[in-house]
Amino acid sequence: EAGVAQSPRYKIIEKRQSVAFWCNPISGHATLYWYQQILGQGPKLLIQFQNNGVVDDSQLPKDRFSAERLKGVDSTLKIQPAKLEDSAVYLCASSSGGSGIVGDTQYFGPGTRLTVL
Amino acid sequence: KNQVEQSPQSLIILEGKNCTLQCNYTVSPFSNLRWYKQDTGRGPVSLTIMTFSENTKSNGRYTATLDADTKQSSLHITASQLSDSASYICVVSEGREYGNKLVFGAGTILRVKS
Numbered sequence: 001e002a003g004v005a006q007s008p009r010y011k012i013i014e015k016r017q018s019v020a021f022w023c024n025p026i027s028g029h030a031t032l033y034w035y036q037q038i039l040g041q042g043p044k045l046l047i048q049f050q051n052n053g054v055v056d057d058s059q060l061p062k063d064r065f066s067a068e069r070l071k072g073v074d075s076t077l078k079i080q081p082a083k084l085e086d087s088a089v090y091l092c093a094s095s096s097g098g099s100g101i102v103g104d105t106q107y108f109g110p111g112t113r114l115t116v117l
Numbered sequence: 118k119n120q121v122e123q124s125p126q127s128l129i130i131l132e133g134k135n136c137t138l139q140c141n142y143t144v145s146p147f148s149n150l151r152w153y154k155q156d157t158g159r160g161p162v163s164l165t166i167m168t169f170s171e172n173t174k175s176n177g178r179y180t181a182t183l184d185a186d187t188k189q190s191s192l193h194i195t196a197s198q199l200s201d202s203a204s205y206i207c208v209v210s211e212g213r214e215y216g217n218k219l220v221f222g223a224g225t226i227l228r229v230k231s
Contacts, residue, residue: 041224042222043206043219093160105163106219109160110159110160113158
């Protein structure tokens with residue numbers, strides 16, 4: 001079974017530039033998550049999709065971050081404009097459930113390491 | 118506020134030794150607790166999962182315990198190997214209608230030396 005794919009793996013940009021990350025979840029997984037992981041911290045949920053609808057985006061800085069999930073499969077996360085504090089690893093995860101299923105396992109991609117100079 | 122606290126922050130042990138990592142949480146409503154292993158440059162991988170009624174769960178050399186009354190969990194690693202060097206993250210699921218929301222601890226960085 002193929003895992004969660006993310007690209008690019010690394011990105012270096014200057015502040016105020018724009019950047020986009022791509023995620024391809026495990027086939028058939030209804031739920032997709034984007035996390036931000038700052039060095040030395042655990043991942044923080046940015047946004048959760050159930051199919052192509054947003055379930056939770058309460059911690060997404062909507063003035064600069066946006067995300068979409070086209071046709072309920074692939075997803076893109078965009079930052080425009082980037083700030084220094086956006087330097088982090090952006091993890092995408094997917095799970096098959098999403099309807100309150102106990103034990104629904106999230107499978108994580110390798111992440112995209114973003115450095116903002 | 119739902120939080121997950123882990124200790125120690127980092128740990129260095131010799132190959133072959135055992136170690137125990139701690140996790141305290143205040144997440145409510147509680148759905149389940151997982152321990153994840155995150156290798157450098159990789160995404161987290163689930164090691165164990167325990168629901169409210171489970172006290173212990175093993176996965177090879179990894180044994181997790183859960184005390185739902187005191188809201189504490191531990192991860193015990195037996196006969197450590199160099200490949201165990203990683204960050205171990207305690208994750209508690211907050212039960213919600215549309216998928217469990219995961220609350221992550223900051224992780225314990227384990228380094229196993231030869």
